[in-house]
Amino acid sequence: MSLAWNASTDNVGVTGYGVYRGGTLVTTVTGTSFTDTGLSAGTAYTYTVRARDAAGNQSANSNQITATTSGGGGDTTAPSVPGNLRSTGVSSSSVSLAWNASTDNVGVTGYGVYRGGTLVTTVTGTSFTDTGLSAGTAYTYTVRARDAAGNQSANSNQITATTTTGGGGGGKKVLGYFVQWGVYQRAYHVKNIDTSGSAAKLTHINYAFGNVQNGQCTIGDSNADYDRFYSAAESVDGVADTWDAGALRGNFNQLRKLKQKYPNLKVLFSFGGWTWSGGFGQAAANPAAFAESCYRLVEDPRWADVFDGIDIDWEYPNACGLTCDTSGPASFRNLMSALRARFGSGNLVTAAITADGTSGGKIDAADYGGAAQYLDWYNVMTYDYFGAWAAQGPTAPHSPLTSYTGIPQAGFHSDQAIQKLKSKGVPASKLLLGIGFYGRGWTGVTQSAPGGTATGPAPGTFEQGIEDYKVLKTRCPATGTIAGTAYAHCGNQWWSYDTPSTIGGKMGYSKDQGLGGAFFWELSGDTTNGELITAMRNGLG
Template identity: 55%
Template sequence: MRVVPVLVAMIVLLAGCSSPEPPGPAASSPGAAAPRPRVVAYFTDWGDFPVRNVDKSGAAARLTHLVYAFGKVTGGGCTAGDPWADFEKPIAASDSVDGAADPPGQPLRGNFGQLRKLKQRHPKLRLLWSFGGWTGSKGFAEAAKDPAGFARSCAALLRDPRWAGLFDGVDVDWEYPNACGLACDDSGRDALAGLLSALRAELGPDALVSAAVPADRDKLTATDYAAAARSATWLSAMTYDFFGTGDTPGPTAPHSPLTAYPGIPRETATTDAAVRELIGLGVPGEKVLLGVGFYGRGWTGVTTAAPGGRASGAAAGSHEKGIEDYDVLRSTCPPTGTAGGTAYALCRGQWWSYDTPETIRTKMAYARSTGLAGAFAWELSGDTPDARLVTAMADGLAG
């Protein structure tokens, strides 16, 4: 399927129109109900955002899938990323999904114990365990030398008796196969496809097998993503972080534009361009998820409201420079304009770009109009206490 470039104004008009969900990994039979659009979000094992918040906020009721980040890839196989946070830490009643503290001696505690309670409350919610990530991708090079062994290790970990049945599949977050991320990889164009094919063979046809994929053209062409898609339930396009405060002293630019806008530093650095590139490489649109960031990127020392201004450096953030959660920015630096289908804000010399419920609904209309499988978010702790961004995703995909 080819994607025709879509103007933001046209997308907004489409927002009120329903579009049928494309078939999933297997084609739907004639007359069968269209699959529900996938509303996916990552949950991280660090920070102070407990599993309880996924339920309390209402996000769990709107999500179709939750992806737990991150497990490690060590010695060519899947291992737990943080055993204390994952399944050892006793959870107090105040942080528990059901309000009950973990009793002494309980065999499964930590996030996994809470995720089990979450699934009991929301039996339709499916869980994946993600391995890798920006700082954890180096181990994939060794795993690619023995894909079957990697898959066996992942399956054995998912089937550990302490949490057997909790996870419905595996997400591979390799940044980036046969390209450079934090480190460079030369495993070859077929390495990712080999890992996903082995996971599919080991976990079976009903398991979820997904992979996070880049949005940069050079990285996309370095790997055979069409082959990878054949074994995957979906590929998650990381259509954010196109621009950031590593580019100081500017020019300022939205980090996750949907489409190009006048003055954009690189016209191909957009969600639309990445989606068109993936589909042009042979990845079916019905296996692509559009990525949304629940955070903003910002500069300081800015005097120009529109994108393209100069800056003196990265703006201060709650956790690191140049990055801030949407839940913080919506009140500390509310939007003053939009560009390329996303929002930006100038306040007290700081310039931030981020998605809002309104711009997310526009992006979801784009996902529907281009026949994508749905969307995913990185990551839940940046949302509001009442899950306004997840709600915008779910409502926007529903049409």
């Protein structure tokens, strides 16, 4: 039985809708449609819907409708039993589940997830996170597959998982990227990390980027990295650089001074990125040689004290970014194994990875699960799902936390990526949620809600279709929220970006999922007083 209704309004915001069958709550959804499955053929069912807000206030019942299922068909074969039901992570208020897909003579349409024998929800994928649970409590689950004719499989294996105790299971890492080219047009220097108050709220900085050429780690911009002269006014400690032979200057020296001021701050040297990932395929042919070149560069005696480890930003193993890779499914794991062996346990080894969690998507193209044992954590790039590279739209938020009705591509959202990585065996504590300190936008848009058409990318300071939060917050203030992020319609432009409020919600998700914390791209997009990083720090506690 497929249902739809018009959206409710609220003085603060509607958070979901309760769907009632015969007066009994069936499920709660965030969108304005729901398909009730597993019903009997040729049977009448009565439904109502009630809206809820974050404070727990509920609307009155909607109009009541009665609809009758069809008389049934010739398919009487049930799907196979879902295999290997397992828990992929717990927090103080959630249990994450995953299972192997069932098969069917016609086709599996969904899975019913049961807690203690009671149906919690129906999902189309092979993972689910059950939220709103009590801390320190054991919960028992089974899963059943369904097909379009209403046939259900037998129960899967039963598992029991216990939520953690305490008020939030997440880590508190706050990691930000500092981009070397920011010292030019953007005029954003290491000193700005201090004066904005951001340095005191960061736990880690990723310095972007080193280049990967001919299978080796190399310097990307020697002037910005270690040669640019900093005057006393520009310097973190108010002391000018010297031109003495062998003296370290540039960003590396400024980072050294920043770490002296903030002794707990860690800095990683990040290699690759969108532009400089082309050399990873060759590096994968000889992982030990690549790891050796990286170690010698990161631990160069001129700046060895600046860096606490290495970050790999390979976009993307066995998939296409600016360049396409065909190095093979084991290449990423082999590269990470070699880096860990060379850098040892005393250095951090991390990686920024794709957030494409769709079936057959970029997460499936590399062994992120197998490589996790060698890494301290993954920075999951849960942004840039949608943007004005689709010049005519539809308009959509570039960093949705969850799915929503009308999303242009199913599964293109942060939660899908996190659950997919958990299902592959990556511990939740080794996942950091990604936040963009920028927006993506279109022009020629008349519709304020997502899903509108456009004529092209909106103008941006440095590039069409993209703009810093610090500019957008006043030039095109947020006019609505969807899927845990904000959007704005001003004139004929439509933008999506995160605000302090939506970041607070995403940090709550990070804690609820038991993640290691969150990271962002990148420091120069924030306000001069660090509004967004403050929201991250406060949200993680």
